Each structure stands twice: as C-alpha cells, then as structure tokens.
Amino acid sequence: MCSQPVQHISEYFIKPSHLSQDSKQVIHLATWDLAMLSFHYIQRGLLFRKPEAQDNFIQVFLQKLKDALSLTLAHFYPLAGRLAKKQDSHSFVLFVDCVNSPGARFVHSSVDTTVSDILSPPYVPMIVRSFFDHHKAVNYDGLNMSLLTVQVTELIDGIFIGCSINHSVADGTSFWNFFNTLSAIFQGSGVTSPPIHERWFPDGYGPFFRLPFTRDDQFITRYDAPILKEKIFHFSVANLARIKAKTNALCKDRAVRISSLQALSAIIWRCITRVRGLTKDQITSCCMPANNRSRLDPPLSENYFGNCIQMLKTFTTASKLLANNFEWAALQLNKTILEHNDKSVRKSVATWLQTQRPNQLGQLADPGNIVVSSSPRFNMYGNEFGFGKPVAVLGGYGNLFNGRVTLFQGSEGGGSIDTGICLNPKIMNALECDEEFLDALNSSSN
Structure with a gap:
C-alpha cells in the first residue's frame, strides 16, 4: 500500500488559447447553479496504466495535455474564469467573470504507490482523495480559487487524471462534455459537442438574480462527512x-x-x-x-x-x-x-x-x-x-x-x-x- 503522501511537483495556470467576443462577457448564474453554492466541487478522474519507459515521457505528455487544455478552454471558457459578485446592503449578484482570472489550474503530482494498490483493496483507498484539487471546498469558494483544476498524478506504474470542476458552473452532463472534448482535442480531433453558454431563466426572470443575503453564514454551510x-x-x-x-x-x-x-x-x-x-x-x-x-x-x-x-x-x-x-x-x-x-x-x-x-x-x-x-x-x-x-x-x-x-x-x-x-x-x-x-x-x- 501507499507509504508516502501525494507530492506536488509543479502547478500552472492555463488560459484559453484564444478568447471569442462572447467569452469576454460575464455569465450570470441561473437558479440551478445558485442552488449548488454550498455543495462541493465535482471530482472525477480516470486511472491509466503507464506505458513502457520512454525518454522524457512525462514531460512530453504534460505539455501535450496543457496544450489540449488551453484549446479546450477556448470553448469551455467559463472554466478558466472566477466567480465574482456585486453586493449592496441588502443582497448580492453572483456571476462568472471569464476575463479577470489567471485561468484554470493544472497540477503535476506523484505518489509512491501502484495501480494494484488502488484497485485491489475492497474499499476505495483514502489516498485517492489526494488525486484531486479543492479538497472540501464548496462552490462559493470559486470567488477565490480556480473553477477547474486538472491534476495529473504519477503512480509507480500508472497515471491518474483528475478533474475538479465547480458545481455551480457545471453539472455532470457538462463535466463529461468537457472531459470528452479534452480527450478528443488531445487525440487531434475536433470539437463534436460545442457547449452552449446561454443560461436558461424562467419567464420574467434573468439575466441575474439578487440573493437576499449580506453574510456568507446566512446561506453557506460546510459539510464534513463522518468516517465512511x-x-x-x-x-x-x-x-x-x-x-x-x-x-x-x-x-x-x-x-x-x-x-x-x-x-x-x-x-x-x-x-x-x-x-x-x-x-x-x-x-x-x-x-x-x-x-x-x-x-x-x-x-x-x-x-x-x-x-x-x-x-x-x-x-x-x-x-x-x-x-x-x-x-x-x-x-x-x-x-x-x-x-x-x-x-x-x-x-x-x-x-x-x-x-x-x-x-x-x-x-x-x-x-x-x-x-x-x-x-x-x-x-x-x-x-x-x-x-x-x-x-x-x-x-x-x-x-x-x-x-x-x-x-x-x-x-x-x-x-x-x-x-x-x-x-x-x-x-x-x-x-x-x-x-x-x-x-x-x-x-x-x-
């Protein structure tokens, strides 16, 4: 089993390869987005077996993945942004600022463990939680942290690619559309399912909602799971x-x-x-x-x-x-x-x-x-x-x-x-x- 914690080797911020005119506008959050502010980020990832030893394998792979991420973010540009808000004495408006942001976070890490150490135990090992960024963060924290982090963790004989995406910006369908597109672009294919960023609002509402709160503790709670x-x-x-x-x-x-x-x-x-x-x-x-x-x-x-x-x-x-x-x-x-x-x-x-x-x-x-x-x-x-x-x-x-x-x-x-x-x-x-x-x-x- 793993005897060492996950070690972070490097981190970068990745911006979209280019910004369209649409991406320079703010994106207001819809009702279903705002309802998720106290939930955690979506964290899903894929475990692969590492190929046979090649010269500069990991450096070549990381650069190709960063390039693919930059191209993907040109289409999924909200994920390179940050949450932002405008507040008065009675309420506030929350939105995605796609421009004033350092970009999506990209982390390279390693751990002294094997694919078998992850898959053989009867229960999912706790170390897997360290393969993702934004541990215990709630979506409201997107005001101060990336809305997306791609973390690549090197195992002794494997590679884990974990994505953490702010759940007030994307749901499961949107998450896997992004992941599928990142994979397609990495492999040299085009974008087959371009995302639609125009939010749905009920009749008579939008494009923004004023939430009737003045303090974070009026609407944000942080749930800590017991031993599970x-x-x-x-x-x-x-x-x-x-x-x-x-x-x-x-x-x-x-x-x-x-x-x-x-x-x-x-x-x-x-x-x-x-x-x-x-x-x-x-x-x-x-x-x-x-x-x-x-x-x-x-x-x-x-x-x-x-x-x-x-x-x-x-x-x-x-x-x-x-x-x-x-x-x-x-x-x-x-x-x-x-x-x-x-x-x-x-x-x-x-x-x-x-x-x-x-x-x-x-x-x-x-x-x-x-x-x-x-x-x-x-x-x-x-x-x-x-x-x-x-x-x-x-x-x-x-x-x-x-x-x-x-x-x-x-x-x-x-x-x-x-x-x-x-x-x-x-x-x-x-x-x-x-x-x-x-x-x-x-x-x-x-």
Missing part, C-alpha cells in the same frame, strides 16, 4: 438484464416498463434500508437527479453548459418498502420519473424563487435517505490520452455522505454499471452480507 467506507460494486450486463426482466415480470401493469437503472436503484434502496435497521414508521426516501434539458418545453440542448438538474424524491415508510418486493419499489421510482415534466420543472423553480436559498449538502445525509447520483450513460471509458483505455473511474471527497450511491459506466462496457456506495462502516459490512444484495450482484461482485 466507499466500495465499488460491479453489476454485469447479464445481471442487469436479469434484474430488469424479473422486475417487469412482476409488474402487474403491462403498460409500464421498468428500466434496468430503476430496477437496480430499487434494489439498492431496499437493501440499504434493511441493513440500516430503521423503525417501521420511519420515512425513507430515494433521491435521483433528473436532467431537465429534455423535460423543458421547448427542450434545451444536451450541450447546454451549466446546471440543469433537479433532485427527484420518492418517499415511503421503511415497513412498506420492505413489505413489498423490489418491483413495487421500482414502480414508485418509475412513477416519480414519469411525472417529472415541463410543468413540474417550472413549479420547482418557482418554489425555489420564493426563498432563493441554496441547497445544503448536509440535508441529504439523512439516516433514512439514499441519493443515486451521476449516470452510467456518461462516456467515461471512451476518454484516452495515449495510454489506451482507462482501468477505472474514481471520485474524490466531494459530495460524499452516508447513503451516497454513484453510478459509473461499467468498466467491462456493453451497458454494465459500476456502483460506488458510501456508507458508515457498520452499515457497509451489513450490506455486503445482505442476501437480496448478494443475489443482485451474483458473480459480478469484485
């Missing part, structure tokens, strides 16, 4: 197909089709609720972020750059969730998702506008709550930087809490799903022995 175990469980294509087929076979309403993602989320929800030992009348909920781009009327482009997500919550009691089979739980999730449309999106925005108070990360860490985040549909393993296919997708400390479930594209491809589950140690140990959970994993467990 994080483990990545692998669900194969065959097992997901089996779970989906079983769920739909049990579903009495033949007009309803449960997706494999809904079926998997239902099983995880039930199993975590069971091993937590909740009282029978205790409320339990499964929260799933919805991409609002396609749900708005007219819809927004998938290339919309910014936050366009909304947390959908499905509630029931612990006894009702466990008394019924997982088909019933999947049906409740399916119903919540189907009812989410343009009308419900706009209603949610209108409700938020009544207080204009950012969401607080600690509120999600309820003992009866699980949050299923990210998406296996994001292109993660298609990113290459001269080392072949990544061997793993990993996250940092950002936005981890008890009950967090993160969905990654499966390493084996073909529609498989890697599921990162974060729980307190006692509950994690119980989950690993739960019969229903083990049946869902079958032979796909690591």
Whole structure:
C-alpha cells in the first residue's frame, strides 16, 4: 500500500488559447447553479496504466495535455474564469467573470504507490482523495480559487487524471462534455459537442438574480462527512438484464416498463434500508437527479453548459418498502420519473424563487435517505490520452455522505454499471452480507 503522501511537483495556470467576443462577457448564474453554492466541487478522474519507459515521457505528455487544455478552454471558457459578485446592503449578484482570472489550474503530482494498490483493496483507498484539487471546498469558494483544476498524478506504474470542476458552473452532463472534448482535442480531433453558454431563466426572470443575503453564514454551510467506507460494486450486463426482466415480470401493469437503472436503484434502496435497521414508521426516501434539458418545453440542448438538474424524491415508510418486493419499489421510482415534466420543472423553480436559498449538502445525509447520483450513460471509458483505455473511474471527497450511491459506466462496457456506495462502516459490512444484495450482484461482485 501507499507509504508516502501525494507530492506536488509543479502547478500552472492555463488560459484559453484564444478568447471569442462572447467569452469576454460575464455569465450570470441561473437558479440551478445558485442552488449548488454550498455543495462541493465535482471530482472525477480516470486511472491509466503507464506505458513502457520512454525518454522524457512525462514531460512530453504534460505539455501535450496543457496544450489540449488551453484549446479546450477556448470553448469551455467559463472554466478558466472566477466567480465574482456585486453586493449592496441588502443582497448580492453572483456571476462568472471569464476575463479577470489567471485561468484554470493544472497540477503535476506523484505518489509512491501502484495501480494494484488502488484497485485491489475492497474499499476505495483514502489516498485517492489526494488525486484531486479543492479538497472540501464548496462552490462559493470559486470567488477565490480556480473553477477547474486538472491534476495529473504519477503512480509507480500508472497515471491518474483528475478533474475538479465547480458545481455551480457545471453539472455532470457538462463535466463529461468537457472531459470528452479534452480527450478528443488531445487525440487531434475536433470539437463534436460545442457547449452552449446561454443560461436558461424562467419567464420574467434573468439575466441575474439578487440573493437576499449580506453574510456568507446566512446561506453557506460546510459539510464534513463522518468516517465512511466507499466500495465499488460491479453489476454485469447479464445481471442487469436479469434484474430488469424479473422486475417487469412482476409488474402487474403491462403498460409500464421498468428500466434496468430503476430496477437496480430499487434494489439498492431496499437493501440499504434493511441493513440500516430503521423503525417501521420511519420515512425513507430515494433521491435521483433528473436532467431537465429534455423535460423543458421547448427542450434545451444536451450541450447546454451549466446546471440543469433537479433532485427527484420518492418517499415511503421503511415497513412498506420492505413489505413489498423490489418491483413495487421500482414502480414508485418509475412513477416519480414519469411525472417529472415541463410543468413540474417550472413549479420547482418557482418554489425555489420564493426563498432563493441554496441547497445544503448536509440535508441529504439523512439516516433514512439514499441519493443515486451521476449516470452510467456518461462516456467515461471512451476518454484516452495515449495510454489506451482507462482501468477505472474514481471520485474524490466531494459530495460524499452516508447513503451516497454513484453510478459509473461499467468498466467491462456493453451497458454494465459500476456502483460506488458510501456508507458508515457498520452499515457497509451489513450490506455486503445482505442476501437480496448478494443475489443482485451474483458473480459480478469484485
């Protein structure tokens, strides 16, 4: 295992290769962006095996990656900026200043550990958190720090490329659009999905919001996670197909089709609720972020750059969730998702506008709550930087809490799903022995 901490070797600030006229204007944050101010940065990265020894390998690679980042930032120019605000005695306006900034941060670091040291342990090693910048930073800190950091960490036999992106500037869809573009430009390809930076505002609002606060402590909290175990469980294509087929076979309403993602989320929800030992009348909920781009009327482009997500919550009691089979739980999730449309999106925005108070990360860490985040549909393993296919997708400390479930594209491809589950140690140990959970994993467990 790793015996040395991560050592920072060098750091740079990277500016866009060129600035368009549009990039010289400020970008005002929309409702979904402002709601994320108390959350952590998005932290995701890819682990690669290092190629055979080559002369000046790392210097050549780093320079090529910095050049690719500069070209990528010409399209994703908000990530080279900083948050800025204008305040009076009653309120303030927050926006992205794309010009008055040293640029995005680029860090080169190293650690005396191996790829096996990262992948072999049953739980994600704590050292992985040091592969990312902005540890414990909240998005509001973007007033004083980079909105993007790309950190390259050299392992003895591997390379980890970790990105930390301010979550008030980008959501998961935007994050992976940036990462995919960086990979494409590194490989010499063009920009296939150019980002759209014009923010969406509800009718009668925008282009800016005045937040009714005068002190940071009125709307910003800093959540520190307790001691947790994080483990990545692998669900194969065959097992997901089996779970989906079983769920739909049990579903009495033949007009309803449960997706494999809904079926998997239902099983995880039930199993975590069971091993937590909740009282029978205790409320339990499964929260799933919805991409609002396609749900708005007219819809927004998938290339919309910014936050366009909304947390959908499905509630029931612990006894009702466990008394019924997982088909019933999947049906409740399916119903919540189907009812989410343009009308419900706009209603949610209108409700938020009544207080204009950012969401607080600690509120999600309820003992009866699980949050299923990210998406296996994001292109993660298609990113290459001269080392072949990544061997793993990993996250940092950002936005981890008890009950967090993160969905990654499966390493084996073909529609498989890697599921990162974060729980307190006692509950994690119980989950690993739960019969229903083990049946869902079958032979796909690591």
